[in-house]
Amino acid sequence: MSNVFAQRRQKLLSLKALRGNSPVPAHTEETCPACGGTFRRRDLVMARYVCPLCGHHYPVGAYYRLSLVLDKGTFRELEPALSSNDPLSFPGYAAKLEGARRRTGMNEGVVTATGRINGQKVAIGALDSRFFMGSMSAALGEKVTRLVEYAEKYKLPLILFSASGGARMQEGILSLMQMAKTSAALERFSRKGGLYISVLTHPTTGGVTASFASLGDIMLAEPGALIGFAGPRVIEQTIGEKLPEGFQSAKYLLEHGFLDAIVPRAQLRDTLIQLLKLHGKGGSDRGK
């Protein structure tokens, strides 16, 4: 039994570290899953969870991601209490949801908020792959839609970090309908002159790729992110051959015309500052 608690404690500690608010023991060794190189864990944290040797971008949680780009102390979370209600009464889903909520301390796979970037107020959100792989539930679609509506109402630039395995299978057709709902909200926002910057992180696939993630005025991605509609395994099965190296990588998308830029995590805040400046507060007449 104590073993269970020990594991829980370990998990909580690592989560805390991911949020970037806990001191990390300097002596812990870390091995990069991409290059196999080893370094001190502290160096990894200092580098914003980017491998100091090869530049591999580790997946990070939503709160930590937002903390990297927002001005200190400006983060104000919107709708933190919204949660899935198991709309299809899917066998076993309620218990799984409960487990995910307890494990992550989150109610859904997206964090939405307002904050400031270099003083400019923004509406901002980030999907979190630790919660059901950031999959699209009705509640996730609802939170994203409310964020878009908030940005429209207060004339704020909108920034969304995507990371998703696709649809939330347990919510079936209602998951699918979120693609229409979020896309429709973004279209309204866009026609009113709103600026939307979409940042694709590892991995962004399925229904999220085929809706809000692909509709940015500016499309950015993190280095090495896998981005696509169909998963690589499904495509290999369909065409009956191995996929080329680098297929569906951020670089591949850039070369095929679907991204404006690939931006390393360390430069993202500066890039956002530049883009906000270029758009004159994102078509907004308020917010400063």
Place this chain on the structure above:
Amino acid sequence: MANNLTPAQRVALARHQDRPGTADFISALFTDFFEQRGDRLCADDGSILGGVALFHGQPVTVIGHRKGRTLEEHLAYHFGMPSPEGYRKAQRLMEQAEKFRRPVITFIDTPGAYPGLEAEARGQGEAIARTLALSSALTVPVISVVTGEGGSGGALALGVGNRVLMLENAVYSVLSPEGFAAILWKDSSRSDEACDVMKLTATDLLELGVIDAIIPEPPEGAHTDLHRVCKALDAVLVKELAALNKMNGQALATQRYKKFRLMGSKAPRKERP
């Protein structure tokens, strides 16, 4: 009505090789159909069939998935699985419908968007997302009819209508039952079980508020009496289109927005775990 069929049996009927397709519905319901081809960018994807036709004398834009009848056609149209070029053709036709103030009528019958290398390279996700965004804001009436298989985002791209109708034995789901079982249980052979929990039948979807009306079929499926099915569908289309024709453009866009805005909007609030 054959109400005693299991969801898996309905899936089989929806996929029946003689199931009427978009081309059959076009020739039965419309006159003077002129097919429009190509996306004006690089290609023509035959798995999306579209053009202009007359519906009881009114010009309408028709767009639907096309599976084809012969093996040759099946292969050419990827069994009704569109590539980005198909969705961009659909967008082009929708924009023309807007320009010429024509209602849009769509027919949905696809296992899903084509999962291929070229399709990804040309932006399958972007093509579907743009189609969703564009169709959500059209200021002309849009009526969507799920006639066979409605699979995933590839189906939904043609499904953002002021009214969404569904044939009695058609199915509409986030993914094919096989894909669903493969992802959730790592076992695609459990697809019958998936059919039972996915809520993919017309009755389920009517209850969930995803569709607005069900078009009855003969007990053995739509292919056994196409004339009867089309008569029923025609009557509903006439009625719904008459109602939508009376609304102005802004009201149409707003009604459509609100319809989809409400789907899954009642998420409960929970304390922090």
